[in-house]
Amino acid sequence: MNILHTVNKSPFERTSLDSCLKFAAPGAAVLLIEDGVYAALRDTGAAARVKDALKTVKIYALGPDLKARGFAEGHLIPGIGVLDYAGFVDLAAASAKVQAWL
Amino acid sequence: MSEIVKKILYLNRKAPYGTIYAWESLEVVLISAAFDQVVSLMFMDDGVYQLVKGQDPSGIGMKNFSSTYRTLGDYEVKNVYVDRDSLAARGLTADNLVQIAWEDVDTGEEMENIVTVIDASRGCELMAEADVVFSF
Numbered sequence: 001m002n003i004l005h006t007v008n009k010s011p012f013e014r015t016s017l018d019s020c021l022k023f024a025a026p027g028a029a030v031l032l033i034e035d036g037v038y039a040a041l042r043d044t045g046a047a048a049r050v051k052d053a054l055k056t057v058k059i060y061a062l063g064p065d066l067k068a069r070g071f072a073e074g075h076l077i078p079g080i081g082v083l084d085y086a087g088f089v090d091l092a093a094a095s096a097k098v099q100a101w102l
Numbered sequence: 103m104s105e106i107v108k109k110i111l112y113l114n115r116k117a118p119y120g121t122i123y124a125w126e127s128l129e130v131v132l133i134s135a136a137f138d139q140v141v142s143l144m145f146m147d148d149g150v151y152q153l154v155k156g157q158d159p160s161g162i163g164m165k166n167f168s169s170t171y172r173t174l175g176d177y178e179v180k181n182v183y184v185d186r187d188s189l190a191a192r193g194l195t196a197d198n199l200v201q202i203a204w205e206d207v208d209t210g211e212e213m214e215n216i217v218t219v220i221d222a223s224r225g226c227e228l229m230a231e232a233d234v235v236f237s238f
Contacts, residue, residue, distance in 0.1 A: 043193025
């Protein structure tokens, strides 16, 4: 079982995402929540790093947090999955542990 | 009319919802505008996300205050500026942002949209012109 990493900070304001991606092992899952979902959007200054990470880890964004901020699945970098709260729980349950990057 | 009228610039640099800064800023903006101060707003860095249209925080149990930005013109706020570089770094353009209409009830003067995208040089001038800058 792999680790589920959660990132809840904007990639433009904190280094949480960069540190997470640096330490996430191949096969790990990264779930972007709260202000972390901005990292899932296309054409941003963080998109190249996220696309690169998609080669080795699975990346998800929490749907309600995207919707709150005015964005939807169509705005995302291809390959990023959208989860609802039940999906978050399933992913956490299927992972060995959850590691939060605050 | 207050005896002292100041030019107040609100500098908004935080994304909405993740922290309380955006909402608090909006509350103070509305209060100062109600006291007949000359109020301008500038959005930069993650603050530009405050103006993204189509926000719906019902799914995260938070109040949708984004619609309040569109009423700022009714509070005699006439100047809303957005930093061009901050939009570009986030893959956004003015088309992604809400529009804020403005009307002077006394003269009937109208503006369809007071949201203006500006360069850093203009932002620098606006900060110099302000009597006070409030940061959120």
